[in-house]
Amino acid sequence: MAVDFKEKEVLIEEVISVYSERAKKNRKEHIGVNSRETCGSCVAKSNIKSLPGVMTPRGCAYAGSKGVVWGPVKDVINISHGPIGCGHYSWGTRRNLANGETAVESFVPFQFTTDFKERDIVFGGDKKLEQAIKELHELFPTAKGIVIESECPIGLIGDDIEAVAKKMTDETGIPVIPVRCEGFRGVSQSLGHHIANDSIRDFVVGTGKIDESKKTPYDVAILGDYNIGGDVWSSMKIFKEMGLNVVAHWSGDGSIEEMKITHGVNYLLLHCYRSMNYIATHFEEKFGIPWVEYNFFGHTKIKESIRKIAKLFDGNIQEKAENVIKSYEPKMQQIIDKYRPRLEGKKVMMLVGGLRPRHIVGAYEDLGMKVVATAYEFAHSDDYERTTKELEDGSIIADDMNEYELVELANRLKPDLVASGIKEKYVFQKMGIPFRQMHSWDYSGPYHGYDGFEIFARDMDLAINSPAWKLVKPRWKK
Amino acid sequence: MGHIFRDAGIKKEVIDIMEKEEVKKIKEWMNTEEYKEKNFNRQAIVINPERACQPLGAVLCAVGFENTMSFVHGSHGCVAYYRNNLSRHFREPLAAVSTSLTEDGAVFGGQANAFEGFKNAADLYKPKMFAISTTCMSEIIGDDLGSIVANAREKGRLAEDILAPYANTPSFVGSQLEGYDNMLNAIIEGIAKKPEAGMEKTDVINIIPGFDTTLGNINEIKRILKIFGAKFLVLADYSNTLDYPLNGEYKMYPEGATKLEDVKTCANNKATIALQRYSTKKTVATLSEKLGQDARVVKSPIGINYTDDFLMTVSEISRLEIPKELEDERGKAIDCMTDAQQYIHGKKFAVFGDPDLLVGLVSYLLEMGGIPKYVLCSNGNEEFKKEIEDLFENYSASEGEVYIDKDLWHLRSLLMTDKADMLIGPSHGKFAARDAGIPHIRVGYPIFDRVNIHRYPLYGYTGVINLTTWIVNKFLDILDDTSDDAHFELLR
Numbered sequence: 001m002a003v004d005f006k007e008k009e010v011l012i013e014e015v016i017s018v019y020s021e022r023a024k025k026n027r028k029e030h031i032g033v034n035s036r037e038t039c040g041s042c043v044a045k046s047n048i049k050s051l052p053g054v055m056t057p058r059g060c061a062y063a064g065s066k067g068v069v070w071g072p073v074k075d076v077i078n079i080s081h082g083p084i085g086c087g088h089y090s091w092g093t094r095r096n097l098a099n100g101e102t103a104v105e106s107f108v109p110f111q112f113t114t115d116f117k118e119r120d121i122v123f124g125g126d127k128k129l130e131q132a133i134k135e136l137h138e139l140f141p142t143a144k145g146i147v148i149e150s151e152c153p154i155g156l157i158g159d160d161i162e163a164v165a166k167k168m169t170d171e172t173g174i175p176v177i178p179v180r181c182e183g184f185r186g187v188s189q190s191l192g193h194h195i196a197n198d199s200i201r202d203f204v205v206g207t208g209k210i211d212e213s214k215k216t217p218y219d220v221a222i223l224g225d226y227n228i229g230g231d232v233w234s235s236m237k238i239f240k241e242m243g244l245n246v247v248a249h250w251s252g253d254g255s256i257e258e259m260k261i262t263h264g265v266n267y268l269l270l271h272c273y274r275s276m277n278y279i280a281t282h283f284e285e286k287f288g289i290p291w292v293e294y295n296f297f298g299h300t301k302i303k304e305s306i307r308k309i310a311k312l313f314d315g316n317i318q319e320k321a322e323n324v325i326k327s328y329e330p331k332m333q334q335i336i337d338k339y340r341p342r343l344e345g346k347k348v349m350m351l352v353g354g355l356r357p358r359h360i361v362g363a364y365e366d367l368g369m370k371v372v373a374t375a376y377e378f379a380h381s382d383d384y385e386r387t388t389k390e391l392e393d394g395s396i397i398a399d400d401m402n403e404y405e406l407v408e409l410a411n412r413l414k415p416d417l418v419a420s421g422i423k424e425k426y427v428f429q430k431m432g433i434p435f436r437q438m439h440s441w442d443y444s445g446p447y448h449g450y451d452g453f454e455i456f457a458r459d460m461d462l463a464i465n466s467p468a469w470k471l472v473k474p475r476w477k478k
Numbered sequence: 479m480g481h482i483f484r485d486a487g488i489k490k491e492v493i494d495i496m497e498k499e500e501v502k503k504i505k506e507w508m509n510t511e512e513y514k515e516k517n518f519n520r521q522a523i524v525i526n527p528e529r530a531c532q533p534l535g536a537v538l539c540a541v542g543f544e545n546t547m548s549f550v551h552g553s554h555g556c557v558a559y560y561r562n563n564l565s566r567h568f569r570e571p572l573a574a575v576s577t578s579l580t581e582d583g584a585v586f587g588g589q590a591n592a593f594e595g596f597k598n599a600a601d602l603y604k605p606k607m608f609a610i611s612t613t614c615m616s617e618i619i620g621d622d623l624g625s626i627v628a629n630a631r632e633k634g635r636l637a638e639d640i641l642a643p644y645a646n647t648p649s650f651v652g653s654q655l656e657g658y659d660n661m662l663n664a665i666i667e668g669i670a671k672k673p674e675a676g677m678e679k680t681d682v683i684n685i686i687p688g689f690d691t692t693l694g695n696i697n698e699i700k701r702i703l704k705i706f707g708a709k710f711l712v713l714a715d716y717s718n719t720l721d722y723p724l725n726g727e728y729k730m731y732p733e734g735a736t737k738l739e740d741v742k743t744c745a746n747n748k749a750t751i752a753l754q755r756y757s758t759k760k761t762v763a764t765l766s767e768k769l770g771q772d773a774r775v776v777k778s779p780i781g782i783n784y785t786d787d788f789l790m791t792v793s794e795i796s797r798l799e800i801p802k803e804l805e806d807e808r809g810k811a812i813d814c815m816t817d818a819q820q821y822i823h824g825k826k827f828a829v830f831g832d833p834d835l836l837v838g839l840v841s842y843l844l845e846m847g848g849i850p851k852y853v854l855c856s857n858g859n860e861e862f863k864k865e866i867e868d869l870f871e872n873y874s875a876s877e878g879e880v881y882i883d884k885d886l887w888h889l890r891s892l893l894m895t896d897k898a899d900m901l902i903g904p905s906h907g908k909f910a911a912r913d914a915g916i917p918h919i920r921v922g923y924p925i926f927d928r929v930n931i932h933r934y935p936l937y938g939y940t941g942v943i944n945l946t947t948w949i950v951n952k953f954l955d956i957l958d959d960t961s962d963d964a965h966f967e968l969l970r
Contacts, residue, residue, distance in 0.1 A: 023598050050554055052578045053595030054602060060555020079523070083614050083649040085531030089559035091906070093566070093926075101501045102909070103508060109909055115524040116650045121618060131522035139516060139523075142496070142504060152553065152615040153650065156584060183555040184580055184615055403573070404602045407728060423561045426571040432726040472726050 040384025060183030064192020072096035082151025188378035208260025224272030227252025229445020274354030298363025344368035525887035531649035532657030540609035542714030548574035552613025643668030688754025694935035780838025811939035823847030831922035
């Protein structure tokens, strides 16, 4: 059946008709109809300012740095440097699971803050920061590093956290890393990822000693997996079965100790391109280590990714890779046989961060579902280039999609499932539309890897086919 | 659900992993008196404080008013955080917008963003009121909300028919409690008319719940007042807006919030009762000093005594007798307490959270013969400390200790060096409770890891029954779980 692009364009026009001319012109450039033929940035403009007064789903640079990149690194202490709120709101809310004894080997479940008061704003907080680091070093002697995550006031009052960090590195003997991720920088979380990547580049990468005797040709590092609900572990299981030696995983269940020696690996395997392409590129430029993107969502993409990665290595790994694929085929078939009949033809709308709106498409398709619209919070043009190829022609692609547009779109596209975040969840559930949180896996997971796909399939089924949804309308109103 | 691969069994051979013995030794050191002393000596670093920032309180307050959109002057990252956190607690949608300030806002000020924000938000969300608050950023760059609003009106960027009360809610002062207070104060001060001299008061009693995320409390107060037959107006009533029926329709402004018309005339009502002290100070002062209200603050009605206080206050103001129905409810609550008191008497409790809730909880525990051994508040002041100490004195509870400006890492040291039998407080306490090996009853804000708790009142005689049920049955569950065959008895 030919795709009716015109019909979709009219639909988008309707959705944005409420805006003033100025705002409409802006938003129109961010929403488009997919065609595999055209370029990604032709479909949607990206990484520019959100409209004030509009309920954007976006967060800030601090959220990207502390919440995403640095937060999961378990053996360092993250100080939310500034007033109380930012650290409170990002405390334990991203589900970055980490092995190890809390307070000795892992500091992930903590909220450390310098808790700025008015006097700190007026007189500056450098002294307090210095004192805080001394206290932390004494109270948590096993921490392998301290990361200073700047909140908005730091950049506005002109504190010199770099000087404090340098002094304290000398004094404590562990890296103390200043991160300029004030929330007002950039337009979204995305700049925070970049700033955090740069701080890792400047203070961590290459600082570890590589033990040459322990090196193998199969040493790899995972980049851009944050171990939401255990994603890293279900992915590592596959890599191990393939015969690869995962030396480091950034940054879910990861450690600064691994980051320091990552320059010793042969390949970097990049899952979340958006948040870690910067450091991957640095490794390539400085150490000549190639990186390859992969996708561990859904049977088809996992299989493709295993083969793509195996190709980088010798026949031994390639053979093992084929065996891995073969060994999981029956289980995958079982999952598809069980869930596909229950999910076939169901329509999905997605709004997630900078990777999943394209990466999860294949997993839905494995279950016979169709992604009718996909939207990013903070993607860039290179993400859109990668997105158009993943989606069918005629699907809607949108950038920085706000709640109003999402609701209006849902009213017209009538999805069977909306997959987005906590802010969106209850909006759609009130509308009687099944929903899954796709940042936190809705407190389930893992969703990565073969083991993850089974859970993913089960979760989509339990959301869509819950008998509770059939009770929304009372019988006397049917 | 789901966590099937806690450890895939892959050890990284290239990194020195700490020996198990060494880890154990350090963790044990963290449980010592020596560590506790170090921990209590810290001056600068704050570790796991149960306290959020002002704008979050302002946003919650705004949800309680009819067709009101929270309008936060600052970065959209802040607003994403408030919405996330409140939605996680209530499991409800929560609308709020920001002016999306970025670096050029820091340089040129945020007026241009505010103007554009007013226009866009009005087009999309058609509010009757913007409840405007600030963040650390807009406070530091020195934006003046008064002139921004006035300029926007003058230049036609903010329609005259949209109310726009504004409050300064700097994140580096106080906590969510002050934010709630500042916003409520701004709304009342901005909208309420001062009664003309000689004007007769209505029979209505204003009720200010304060920063209360236990929706069941607000509903319970309304139920009690209905039994009284008293007329009342809840100021900032989000008991429906954050708990409206799922019927297939999303409503940005669900019905049931406080009507703006009612706010206009609220100063003409008979009296005001605030159910929290520390989140209503400014508002209560405005009502009594500027608007001539008989504005009173009662202790949060938790436990028998404070519920009695509340009923007597209502009775005194309304000149209505305390109804037999409520007296019967009281009797049933006392019945429940005496049936169960043997399981609480002499037990030691650690409680933490917001100050008003703690005063009420401590009073209830003392009524039950419990020992509130540790009372820890990350946003309490000396006045609060005195309230708790007075309670200890009244009950000769010499074992009680009260800590203000302390955090949950302090609490952990307390629990590890001298254990309590149970922890009561918000979800963040679960880590300390686990380390101490004691049960944790969830009350307060935020509750992220249990469902529906916020629907059950802690207030009133119903609250007494709820608290008693949760606390006692938790102890009994543990008794059953840990009994050997001989002591695994039917009768408890």
